[in-house]
Amino acid sequence: MLLEFVVSLHLLTGDYTSGTYQYVANYDLVPAYGIAYTVGLDGISLWLVMLTTFVTPLALYASWTSIDTKVKEFALCFLFLEVAMIGAFIALDLFLFYVFWELLLVPMYLIIGIWGGKERIYASVKFFLYTMVGSLLMFVAIVYIATAYRELAGAYSFDIRKLSEVVLEGKTQMFLFGAFALAFAIKVPMFPFHTWLPDAHVQAPTGGSVILAAVLLKMGTYGFVRFAMPLFPLASHRFAPTLCVLAVVGIIYGAYCAWVQKDVKKLVAYSSVSHLGFVMLGLFSITRQGVGGAILQMVNHGISTGALFLLVGVIYERRHTRLLADFGGLAKVMPLYTLLFVIVTMSSVGLPGTNGFIGEFMVLNGTFLSRNLPTPFFFALFASTGVILAAVYMLHAVLKMFWGPLDNPENQGLADVGGRELTVLAPLIAMVFLLGFAPSLFLDRMNPSVEAFLRDYNRKLQDSNYNDNVHLLKAEASRSTTQQVALHVGDGQ
Amino acid sequence: MSEWIFAAPLLCVVLGGLAMMLVDAFVEEKSELATTTAVILIGAAGISAALWSGDYGTAPTGSLMVAWLATDKLALVSDVIIAVGAALAALIAGGYLKEHDLERGEFYPLILFSAFGAMVLARSVDLLTLFIGLETMSLGVYALVAFRRTNARSAEAGIKYFLLGSFAAALLLLGSAYLYGATGHTDFVGIAEAIKTGAADSRLVLLALALIIVGLAFKISAVPFHMWTPDAYEGAITPVTAFMAVCVKSSVFVVMVRVFLVGLAAPELSSGSSGWPPALAALAALTMVFGNLGAMVQTSVKRMLAYSSIAHAGYILIGLVAAAKIGEQAISAVLYYLAAYTVSNALAFGALVFAGSSKREAVSYEDLAGLGRRNPMLAIPFLLAVLSLMGFPPTAGFFAKYYVFMAAVQAGGGMVWLAVLGALTSAAGAYYYLRVLVFLFMREPAEGAKVAIPMRSGYVITAMVFAGVVVLQMGVAPSSYLDIASAAAKLFT
Numbered sequence: 001m002l003l004e005f006v007v008s009l010h011l012l013t014g015d016y017t018s019g020t021y022q023y024v025a026n027y028d029l030v031p032a033y034g035i036a037y038t039v040g041l042d043g044i045s046l047w048l049v050m051l052t053t054f055v056t057p058l059a060l061y062a063s064w065t066s067i068d069t070k071v072k073e074f075a076l077c078f079l080f081l082e083v084a085m086i087g088a089f090i091a092l093d094l095f096l097f098y099v100f101w102e103l104l105l106v107p108m109y110l111i112i113g114i115w116g117g118k119e120r121i122y123a124s125v126k127f128f129l130y131t132m133v134g135s136l137l138m139f140v141a142i143v144y145i146a147t148a149y150r151e152l153a154g155a156y157s158f159d160i161r162k163l164s165e166v167v168l169e170g171k172t173q174m175f176l177f178g179a180f181a182l183a184f185a186i187k188v189p190m191f192p193f194h195t196w197l198p199d200a201h202v203q204a205p206t207g208g209s210v211i212l213a214a215v216l217l218k219m220g221t222y223g224f225v226r227f228a229m230p231l232f233p234l235a236s237h238r239f240a241p242t243l244c245v246l247a248v249v250g251i252i253y254g255a256y257c258a259w260v261q262k263d264v265k266k267l268v269a270y271s272s273v274s275h276l277g278f279v280m281l282g283l284f285s286i287t288r289q290g291v292g293g294a295i296l297q298m299v300n301h302g303i304s305t306g307a308l309f310l311l312v313g314v315i316y317e318r319r320h321t322r323l324l325a326d327f328g329g330l331a332k333v334m335p336l337y338t339l340l341f342v343i344v345t346m347s348s349v350g351l352p353g354t355n356g357f358i359g360e361f362m363v364l365n366g367t368f369l370s371r372n373l374p375t376p377f378f379f380a381l382f383a384s385t386g387v388i389l390a391a392v393y394m395l396h397a398v399l400k401m402f403w404g405p406l407d408n409p410e411n412q413g414l415a416d417v418g419g420r421e422l423t424v425l426a427p428l429i430a431m432v433f434l435l436g437f438a439p440s441l442f443l444d445r446m447n448p449s450v451e452a453f454l455r456d457y458n459r460k461l462q463d464s465n466y467n468d469n470v471h472l473l474k475a476e477a478s479r480s481t482t483q484q485v486a487l488h489v490g491d492g493q
Numbered sequence: 494m495s496e497w498i499f500a501a502p503l504l505c506v507v508l509g510g511l512a513m514m515l516v517d518a519f520v521e522e523k524s525e526l527a528t529t530t531a532v533i534l535i536g537a538a539g540i541s542a543a544l545w546s547g548d549y550g551t552a553p554t555g556s557l558m559v560a561w562l563a564t565d566k567l568a569l570v571s572d573v574i575i576a577v578g579a580a581l582a583a584l585i586a587g588g589y590l591k592e593h594d595l596e597r598g599e600f601y602p603l604i605l606f607s608a609f610g611a612m613v614l615a616r617s618v619d620l621l622t623l624f625i626g627l628e629t630m631s632l633g634v635y636a637l638v639a640f641r642r643t644n645a646r647s648a649e650a651g652i653k654y655f656l657l658g659s660f661a662a663a664l665l666l667l668g669s670a671y672l673y674g675a676t677g678h679t680d681f682v683g684i685a686e687a688i689k690t691g692a693a694d695s696r697l698v699l700l701a702l703a704l705i706i707v708g709l710a711f712k713i714s715a716v717p718f719h720m721w722t723p724d725a726y727e728g729a730i731t732p733v734t735a736f737m738a739v740c741v742k743s744s745v746f747v748v749m750v751r752v753f754l755v756g757l758a759a760p761e762l763s764s765g766s767s768g769w770p771p772a773l774a775a776l777a778a779l780t781m782v783f784g785n786l787g788a789m790v791q792t793s794v795k796r797m798l799a800y801s802s803i804a805h806a807g808y809i810l811i812g813l814v815a816a817a818k819i820g821e822q823a824i825s826a827v828l829y830y831l832a833a834y835t836v837s838n839a840l841a842f843g844a845l846v847f848a849g850s851s852k853r854e855a856v857s858y859e860d861l862a863g864l865g866r867r868n869p870m871l872a873i874p875f876l877l878a879v880l881s882l883m884g885f886p887p888t889a890g891f892f893a894k895y896y897v898f899m900a901a902v903q904a905g906g907g908m909v910w911l912a913v914l915g916a917l918t919s920a921a922g923a924y925y926y927l928r929v930l931v932f933l934f935m936r937e938p939a940e941g942a943k944v945a946i947p948m949r950s951g952y953v954i955t956a957m958v959f960a961g962v963v964v965l966q967m968g969v970a971p972s973s974y975l976d977i978a979s980a981a982a983k984l985f986t
Contacts, residue, residue: 032975099891102885102886102891103887114934121935125924125931128927129920132920132923136917137913140912143899143902
């Protein structure tokens with residue numbers, strides 16, 4: 001796997017200035033139905049592939065001692081998982097994407113179900129069924145697009161570059177976007193489809209949680225930016241305010257839930273709901289800063305939340321409990337651990353100088369500038385309360401765990417972070433600062449793709465507007481209702 | 494005389510069956526008969542495969558053979574599906590009968606005669622051949638269901654199946670009589686001709702249509718004509734259950750293609766609201782919903798598989814309904830589904846047989862608890878079978894579902910909603926298939942509970958390896974199988 005990472009470093013040398021796909025490979029699988037093995041990378045998927053290859057070996061290494069049964073099978077599941085994750089990120093063929101997307105359910109299901117905690121079976125089945133319901137509807141939608149393409153072009157194809165030439169009639173777009181959005185929103189997970197996440201996270205072994213948070217959740221947001229939005233621009237345009245409202249609700253709701261958790265791992269899980277709300281908000285602000293920030297934030301969340309889960313895993317291995325009430329004053333016995341935890345907390349909260357700051361700033365900036373949202377100011381305002389709440393719940397956790405009197409006798413004499421654990425955490429901490437101080441390293445490769453995405457998106461939006469006047473009027477009507485929803489949500493806070 | 498060569502696969506099976514009755518008297522080691530049976534059936538499949546590249550449809554229409562039995566590629570494909578399915582059932586029986594002290598020689602000739610009946614049924618182009626084929630097949634299966642004579646459940650299953658089966662056959666016969674009365678023909682082409690020219694009394698034709706649908710729906714156990722299925726499947730010994738699920742169903746589906754798309758293909762019957770497509774669509778919807786719901790609440794794996802085979806009939810019916818509109822493509826989807834369903838079910842039943850032994854047969858979920866740990870080599874075929882039945886990539890079941898849904902979307906209109914219903918019910922299906930995996934990999938048997946001890950049998954292993962390879966092949970490289978299915982469907986419409 002380390003080898004895999006080294007190989008993937010080579011991908012960085014590709015030319016990402018044009019915003020088009022690099023390293024494209026193409027083999028026909030089922031010519032009669034136009035199913036092909038088409039893969040390629042652009043500035044958006046590049047970073048997600050890098051994230052995957054970077055985090056997976058770390059997660060596996062972190063499981064070195066905590067997994068003591070069926071180690072071979074565990075490693076096998078991890079390898080399958082990595083194949084499916086990378087496959088899903090690089091697939092340019094919608095059918096191929098779906099195959100990888102489904103494929104990664106099985107190893108994750110097994111990882112949670114076999115090596116998980118007490119309630120692991122409930123959690124793993126819930127995880128599997130939630131995702132399956134969404135993705136089967138998406139599957140029918142995929143079939144529908146391919147059929148529509150055949151009617152226009154005379155042959156089947158699932159190639160995303162060809163399919164995105166199709167401009168569907170407005171109502172159909174709404175249905176199909178709905179099917180895609182459901183599948184992706186469950187995976188993200190967006191409020192109110194997030195209920196599987198805390199269960200899955202709490203029950204999964206540390207390595208599984210890390211992969212789940214760092215990579216699997218990104219599948220959903222990546223799906224929006226790569227497939228749902230380019231394929232159904234008109235529908236995304238109309239759904240955008242609704243999705244943004246849900247994103248903001250998710251940000252605030254996730255933060256509140258995180259605040260009241262007694263279990264650290266559940267706290268981190270709910271913080272994911274909140275953070276991914278930012279990503280969704282950025283994406284559907286449909287501005288350059290918003291989309292760029294969202295993609296950066298995907299990578300950031302992968303690094304900082306991955307690190308948080310690893311840190312929680314470290315303490316769980318020593319104490320076999322994750323309840324905040326059981327800790328206190330740990331700073332006295334585990335100074336190095338405390339230092340690492342605080343750094344990662346800062347990154348998660350979005351303190352300047354860490355990676356989280358850049359991403360959140362760009363997202364909020366993009367939301368402000370959005371011409372797509374009815375009242376961008378309110379969206380940005382409520383989203384920024386999420387930043388404050390993040391500081392509240394994370395610092396609350398830090399306070400409970402590390403400061404105060406060391407009154408629980410079981411906590412005395414705990415060993416500090418060991419060499420292996422440090423090896424796992426050090427690269428992540430390094431990335432926190434690298435992204436925080438030199439984001440341009442990442443943004444330079446990403447921006448051309450983001451610009452190409454937006455250019456394409458806006459052009460197609462004009463096209464479908466042109467073809468579809470009647471529905472546009474409806475969109476105006478729905479816009480005012482979503483505005484009311486936004487205000488209503490505002491009152492609730 | 495050239496068309497007589499098409500009778501060779503049938504002769505091979507029936508002469509083989511007669512020879513087996515003789516051989517049985519002299520053979521000491523009864524399980525050797527399983528090998529011989531499998532060889533005969535594979536030989537028949539081989540003859541059919543060899544005829545593939547030959548000459549079809551050129552036989553003079555007046556010849557004796559062509560008037561009764563089809564000599565087209567569809568017949569060859571159905572021969573291969575049925576013969577392979579029966580061969581797998583015979584191999585599974587080879588292990589099972591020996592292990593459970595049920596070795597009696599009449600088993601294998603009965604399998605051969607039933608397979609012969611199924612092949613005749615699938616080839617019938619005349620109402621009389623249809624009935625003879627159906628009865629030849631059914632009589633053998635009635636006896637096979639009650640094969641474990643000393644067991645009350647087995648006898649009950651046999652009687653139940655026999656009574657209800659005779660009733661359905663009577664309805665079918667009555668329908669055939671009305672159809673003959675209305676049109677003056679018993680061959681499908683003549684019937685179609687008479688209906689098209691308006692020579693037939695349309696009220697009588699509709700009555701006949703209803704009776705024929707009920708008679709055939711009983712055999713494929715479509716809801717609400719499925720009541721016998723769970724009891725018969727559970728009471729029968731497992732290899733017979735596999736044979737019923739696989740061969741009986743496949744042959745009836747093929748003959749349904751012939752009856753509905755040749756005999757009753759007149760526009761007034763196959764389009765609009767009064768013909769067979771709406772009736773079959775309603776059956777499909779009911780079957781998918783109730784088959785899947787029924788399977789969810791079962792505590793016995795065998796019974797669950799019975800309900801799951803009901804649910805699968807619903808998916809295949811979708812393809813059949815779509816065939817009314819788009820013909821070839823939908824028929825090829827049905828054939829692909831039948832092939833995929835045959836191998837996946839043979840694999841599932843093979844694994845179930847293999848999981849138990851003479852001391853304790855594996856029937857309930859509890860029996861499978863922890864098997865993944867005790868015997869990983871057995872858990873893998875189970876995993877593969879379950880994933881394929883669930884319709885998960887990259888297995889045969891996934892592409893089967895894909896082609897059927899694709900056909901439905903192509904047919905358009907209300908069929909798209911049937912595809913959506915299919916997608917939702919398969920998500921519901923994931924729940925009970927996952928339970929198998931939960932018990933295999935994530936549960937340990939309760940303290941002191943008797944666990945099923947896997948048997949050892951080269952026969953069952955051979956069947957599982959063959960079925961497993963085909964399941965994977967159809968999932969990874971479906972192209973060549975699909976080409977065959979399309980060729981069979983092309984020559985037919």
